Amino acid sequence: MLDQEKQLKEELFNLRFQLATGQLENTARIKEVRKSIARIKTVLHEQADK
Structure with a gap:
């Protein structure tokens, strides 16, 4: 996910x-x-909250 966000x-x-x-x-x-x-950041944020 982070690689995709960077790209x-x-x-x-x-x-x-x-x-x-x-x-x-x-x-x-x-x-x-x-x-x-924005979608990627949302998913990453949701995963961080768990």
Whole structure:
């Protein structure tokens, strides 16, 4: 899970960089990645509470 979160954060960074340089074609991907990160963080938080 932590590896997946790290990969998604890197992807989000790259997407934001592409957005700033005008190279990003699929802007909806940013929203998808952000939601995926939030889902992973939620699961990790729930597991930590147990």
